[in-house]
Amino acid sequence: xxxxxxxxxxxxxxxxxxxxxxxxxxxxxxxxxxxxxxxxxxxxxxxxxxxxxxxxxxxxxxxxxxxxxxxxxxxxxxxxxxxxxxxxxxxx
Numbered sequence: 001x002x003x004x005x006x007x008x009x010x011x012x013x014x015x016x017x018x019x020x021x022x023x024x025x026x027x028x029x030x031x032x033x034x035x036x037x038x039x040x041x042x043x044x045x046x047x048x049x050x051x052x053x054x055x056x057x058x059x060x061x062x063x064x065x066x067x068x069x070x071x072x073x074x075x076x077x078x079x080x081x082x083x084x085x086x087x088x089x090x091x092x
Contacts, residue, residue, distance in 0.1 A: 017083045024090040046082050053078035 025043065029036050057074035066074075 014080060014083065017087045021083055021086045021090060024087075028090070046086075050078040050082050 025039060028039055033039075054075040054077075057077065058071045061071035061074045062068075
């Protein structure tokens with residue numbers, strides 16, 4: 001039961017972090033911030049890099065004989081790292 005709640009809290013925190021990053025980026029774009037174009041380019045390149053890392057993590061986990069749950073957890077890690085880093089960077 002504790003693992004279920006821990007997973008739920010982690011998912012809720014991740015969702016809140018994603019919403020915060022999206023809001024901060026939209027505010028930057030809407031206000032015409034001088035760094036808006038750089039942020040947009042960074043956003044696209046980060047998504048592509050995170051997808052590649054997640055794909056590699058899934059393939060590696062499955063090749064090592066781990067189950068889908070472990071593979072999914074490994075695939076989630078690159079996204080989690082980037083979202084938290086962006087939250088800290090954009091949130092000041």
